[in-house]
Amino acid sequence: GGSQGSGQGSGQGSGQGSGQGGSQGSGQGGSQGSGQGGSQGSGQGSSQGSSQGGSQGSGQGSGQGNSQGSGQGSGQGNSQGSGSEQGVAEGGNGNEVELDIGFALSDTDGSERLSGSIILTDVPEGATLSVGEAGPDHTWVISPDNLEVTETNDAGDAIAWRVPDLTIALADGTDSDFSLGVQVTTQDGDDTHTSVGSIAVDVPEAVADTPTLNVTLGDVSLIGGPEHVSITADNFSETESGFRITAQNIEGSGDSAQMGAASAANVGTVSDGFGASGHTTGTTNATGFDKQSGLSEKLIVEFDNDIKEATVALDKMQKNEEGHYDLYKDGELVGSGDFKGAKANKVELDIEHEGGFDKIVFSASADTSGNSSDFTITQIDFVNELPEEEQQYQVPLVIETSLTDTDGSESLSIQVAGIPDGATLSAGTDNGDGTWTLTADDLNGLTISGDKETMAVPFELDVTATATEAQGGDTASLTQGVTVDVLDSYTPEDAITGGGNLTGTSGDDVIIGADTGVTLDGKAGDDVIHGGDGNDTLKGGDGNDILAGGDGNDQLKGEAGNDTLSGGNGNDTLEGGAGNDDLRGDAGNDTLSGGDGNDILDGGAGNDTMTGGAGDDLFIFGSGDGADHVDGGSGDGWLDAIQLENVSGGPVDNIEGVGDWTLDTDSSYTMDADGHIDFDDPNASGTITLEDGTTIDFTNIDQINW
Incomplete structure (x- = not known):
């Protein structure tokens, strides 16, 4: 101045x-x-x-x-005011950041005061602040009325302020740090001065919110299983119901007559029946024999799958009229038969062939006087089903999940784990390791399907919904498990059921016990036996059997054959017997014995005892399986191994290992690049401890892999 x-x-x-x-x-x-x-x-x-x-x-x-x-x-001099601004930007959740802006006068004698509003500059595009209002050119204006006094001088005059409860909400996709400018103007008399400061804003990585998830199962259905079908004048022209009907008409007359090509257009109706639509004799659209040419119209019924029997109702066939049918399978003639008219002009045929057939060709013959005959068909009844090995159980998998953060910054993905070999989902991507990845669009009408053998064994599915933030990639997940036990809720038509002890036949039986302690014996054949609730005894007998104990403390004996045994809930005893068996203890403290053969033993949750016996046996072990005891079986000449599920790397006490589990053993071993520990002693013993504290004490083991 x-x-x-x-x-x-x-x-x-x-x-x-x-x-x-x-x-x-x-x-x-x-x-x-x-x-x-x-x-x-x-x-x-x-x-x-x-x-x-x-x-x-x-x-x-x-x-x-x-x-x-x-x-x-x-x-007299020009007055100059001095102020100090302090700013702190603290990260919040999602796309909102807390701001703490404060400023103070350096002249505190009371002659100086704030003038006008606080101006924030360089506000990012699309951002809004919780206090004040937007100004021009990416600015934000905060009125003095919004300020909080933080300090006064001795006279009680305000000399320091802050902006309380100030946050900045960033536009979606804002992921770079930035600075806000702060302009504060002071006045002393007629003189004013503007001080300028800045605040560095660190944009936090967005935090994902846990999605919602609910998983249930729908009613089981058998795809390709027995379906009763009736063909009538109302539906004979259908082609998606397991059959197709065509006819051959006679073209020409006398010596020049010949059979035309088979066509669905050659089939017509009369009254409540149907037949060939030519005009040989008698009733129009009845399959008839032409006396002059010696030829007959043909009505052809083709089936999508082999059938063993059919019931056919004929009409308009007088007592002296005759007809004929031929049975074909894969183009080869496998059977034939004749039929005659009846007093009421109605005839019923029971056509059977144990080896099966896929086509019936109906034709008329000369009547008993050598004259023409004709007839119509009013109904054909048969059972349509795929071959046993092609039939599948299908279960609706109802997954209800959604994002809790609905601002559009998160995406949702779903993974289903535990899908057994032989089963598939109706939508999604198969990852090749028993897991499938889905999007929200895949969930509508989602089902899991598999062959009857695969789906007859209960299994656990784990469904995980994951929310992922676009900014920073933070994730939040929720997992829910569900048990798929087909035979617990579905009873096949030919199943053997009852409240007491049940015994199978020499064939391939499905035996389902009541919810009480019973004995179920499959005897010969490849049987499926489901125990239900209660303390049951299940015996597979001869054949490759599937035994599911269900709830209760069950005894399962595979006996001869390559059997699959699933204990279910409860403290179960599983004996594979002879053959290459698959034993799964499931929940509970179970005892598993493989017996002879190359067996797979998985104790599941609980403190289990597993013995391999003779043969190359594999013991499955993973987190949450409790404290298990494993004995591969004494003797040489086979390879008994432990397979660790969902572990990382080799044992941590090994110089080459970077894993998350430990191995305590006095036996020497080598570890190869394929994730195998091979013991020098074929009957090694020791203890494996996983990261979650799960342990397995083993003896007579040759190898550990993961």
Whole structure:
């Protein structure tokens, strides 16, 4: 600031000036005068001023007087206000960041005050703040009314402020850090000054929110299983119901007559029946014999799958009229038969062939007098089903899941784990390891299907819904398990059921016990035996059997054949017997014995005891399986191994291992690049401890892999 001083007097004068405006300024002026006896004298004076903040003052003085003069100087400077801004940006959840902006006056004597609104600059596109309102050119205006006083001077005047509850909500996709400018204006009298600061805003990685998830199963159905079909005049032209009907008409007459090509267009109706639509004789659209040419129209019924029997109702066939049918399988004639009219003109045929057939060709013959015959068909009944090995159980898998964060920043994915070999989902991507990945669009009408052998063994599915933030990729997941036990809720038509002990036949039986303790014996054949609730005893007998104990403390004996045994809930005892068996203890403290053969033993949850016996046996072990005891079986000549599920790398105490499990053994071993530990002693023993504390004590083991 500059100060000016003026002085009047005779002789000597002094002037002093001061200026203040948020900083301080001072000026001094001195005048000198000389006079002679009432004459006029002149004096010169100079003033010098200084102010904090780099201001300078200058003054001029004049003096007049006879002898002594006094001068006064006044200084005036431009006021300068000083303020300090402090800012803190703290990360919040999602796309919202908390801001803490504060500022204070450096001149605290009360002469200075805030002027106007606080201006934030460089606000990102699409961002909004919780306090104030948007201004032009990416600015945000905060009124003084929105400020909170944080400090006052001795007089009670506010000298420091902050903006309370201030947050900035960022637009979706904002993932880069940025700075906000802060402008604060102060005023002292008529003078104003604007201070500028900035705040660095660190954009946090967005945090995903856990989605919702609910998993249930629908009613089981058998795809390709027995379906009773009736062909009538109302539906004979259908082609998607397991059959197709065509006819051959006679073209020409007399010696030039010949059979035309088979076509669905050659089939017509009459009354409540159907037949060939030619005009040989008698009723129109009845399959008839032409006496002149010696030829007969043919009505052809083809079946999608082999059948063993059919019931056919004929009409308009007088007592003296005759007809014929031929049975074909894969183009080869496998059977035939004749039929005659009846008194009421109605005839019923029971057509059977144990080896099966896929086509019937009906034709008319000359009647008993050598004249023409004709007839119509009013109904054909048969059972349509795929071959046993092609039939599948299908279960609706109802997955209800959604994002809890609905601002569009997250995506949803679903994974289904535990799908056995031989089963598939109706939608999604097969990852090749028993898991499938799905999107929300795949969930509508989702089913799991598999062959009858695969689906007859209960299994557990784990469904995981995962929300993923687009910014930063943070995820949140929720998992729910569900048990698929087909025969617990579905009873095949030919199943052997009852409340007491049940015994199978020499064939391939399905035996389903009641919810009480019973004995179910499959005997010979490849049987499926389901125990239900209760403490049951299941015996497979000969053949490759599937035994599912269900709830309760069950005893399962596979006996001869390559059997699959599933204990279900409860403390179960499973004996594979002879053959290459698959034993699964499931929940509970189970005892598994493989017996002879190359067996697979999986104790499941609980503290289980597993013995391999003779043969190359594999023991499955993973997290949450409890404290298990494994004995591969004494003797040499086979390879008994433990397979660890869902572990990382080799044992952590091995110099080459970077895994998450430990191995305590006195037996020496080598570890190869394929994830195998091969013991030098074929009957090694020790203890494996997984990361979650699950343990397995083993003896007579040759190898560990993962």
